[in-house]
Amino acid sequence: xxxxxxxxxYARQVIxxxxxxxxxxxxxxxxxxxxxxxxxxxxxxxxxSAAGFGHIEIYDQDIIEISNLNRQIAHKxxxxxxxxxxxxxxxxxxxxxxxxxxxxxxxxxxxxxxxNFDLIFDCSDSPKxxxxxNYLSHKSKKILISGSAVQMEGQxxxxxxxxxxxxPCYECIFPKTFEKAPTTxxxxxxxxxxxxxxxxxxxxxxxxxxxxxxxxxxxxxxLFLFDGVTLILDKIKLTKNQLCSLCSN
Ligand SMILES: [Zn+2]
Numbered sequence: 001x002x003x004x005x006x007x008x009x010y011a012r013q014v015i016x017x018x019x020x021x022x023x024x025x026x027x028x029x030x031x032x033x034x035x036x037x038x039x040x041x042x043x044x045x046x047x048x049s050a051a052g053f054g055h056i057e058i059y060d061q062d063i064i065e066i067s068n069l070n071r072q073i074a075h076k077x078x079x080x081x082x083x084x085x086x087x088x089x090x091x092x093x094x095x096x097x098x099x100x101x102x103x104x105x106x107x108x109x110x111x112x113x114x115x116n117f118d119l120i121f122d123c124s125d126s127p128k129x130x131x132x133x134n135y136l137s138h139k140s141k142k143i144l145i146s147g148s149a150v151q152m153e154g155q156x157x158x159x160x161x162x163x164x165x166x167x168p169c170y171e172c173i174f175p176k177t178f179e180k181a182p183t184t185x186x187x188x189x190x191x192x193x194x195x196x197x198x199x200x201x202x203x204x205x206x207x208x209x210x211x212x213x214x215x216x217x218x219x220x221x222x223l224f225l226f227d228g229v230t231l232i233l234d235k236i237k238l239t240k241n242q243l244c245s246l247c248s249n
Contacts, residue, residue, distance in 0.1 A: 001025075005098065010052050013212075023212030028054035028099070030211050031116060035059050035108045035133060036123035037084035039191060040147045042074040043200030044121050049092035049099060051208055056092065056101045057117070059108040060085035071193035108132070114140050119207055122146035123200065125185055134170035138162040138247055143220075145206050146170065147199040150189050152228035154199035157238075158206050160220040161247045167220050172241035172248075195228045 002010070002021050010024050032053045034045050037060035045058055062084050064075045074091040075084065089103035108129060114120055114136045122133045122144060130146065137144035141162035148155045161169035202224070209216045225234040242248050 002028075006052070009096070009098070013051065013208075018214045018216065019212050020214075023214070024052060026211050027052045027208070030118045031055040031057075032119045032121060032207070033057050033059070033114060033117040034121045034123055035129060036125065037072075037074075037088040037103075038062070038068065038123065038125070039071040039149060039186065039193070039196030040123035040200045040203065041084075041121070042072045042088060043197045044123050044147075044203050045088050045092050045101075046074055046095060047201060047204040048121075048207065049096045049101060051204065052096065052099065053119075053207070053211075054099050056089075056099065057104060058085045058089055058092075058101070059104045059106065059112075060088070061105060061107045071191055071196045073193065073197065110136065112136075114142055117142060119211065120144045121203055121207070123203070130170060130174075131176060134159065135246060138169050143207075143210055144170070145203045145210075147203045149196045149199050150186060150191055152192060152195055154195050154226040154228070156199055156202050156206070156224040156226070157222065158210065158218060158220040160218065161240075164220070165247070166240065168238045168240040169244060169247040171246050172244045173223065173238055175241070176245075192228070195226070198226060198228075 014021050014024050030053050034041055037058050064079050064082050064084055074088045079087045083105045085103035089101040092101045110132045120137050120142055138161050144159040146157055159170050160167045221238055223236045223238055
């Protein structure tokens with residue numbers, strides 16, 4: 001049962017059809033892992049906290065630099081030199097002190113179990129971390145919502161291969177042979193804040209649908225590509241790779 005403060009805090013979302021108080025209770029009982037506290041991780045954590053995801057754990061080992069501030073919207077000038085995960089957790093609790101937000105000042109790797117989480121947000125910009133999160137999410141049957149952004153383009157997808165064998169996994173679409181291919185990252189190629197914020201907001205939009213909404217249509221099995229120049233959002237239907245070494249055994 002929601003208490004009076006919760007009913008007020010979440011009043012504008014529980015009145016949405018198919019959401020209601022049961023949806024809010026499910027959000028409050030959801031344990032989220034957020035890997036990365038940068039351009040995507042900031043809007044993801046802030047909106048997830050505001051929406052009332054009850055338990056949030058944020059991983060990032062990096063320190064806030066002045067060049068992060070054009071997009072990593074939870075981090076302020078006065079926070080330069082602080083750890084990103086720790087600062088983001090503090091900013092989330094300023095919005096919503098009624099949830100639990102934990103920061104881990106370390107790099108996420110395959111030794112960390114995801115069994116205790118219901119939902120995983122991939123907000124990293126490291127190909128290796130993306131494969132690790134895909135592997136762990138698939139094996140532990142968790143929902144993985146991944147985002148990425150560079151220059152004025154962004155990508156978003158919900159992966160549920162461990163929960164439904166008809167869905168592809170991240171590796172089906174981006175085989176590991178790509179891992180060693182040259183990548184364009186924000187440091188070298190550039191990025192603007194509105195694009196990371198849009199993709200991060202969409203990651204939480206999908207998370208709210210997955211957890212709170214009744215009678216929703218999951219977008220798992222599709223890849224969304226956003227072009228910030230033309231404002232076109234492409235939806236690409238994905239198919240499972242029957243030779244995928246992870247999910248097609
Ligand atoms: Zn696969």
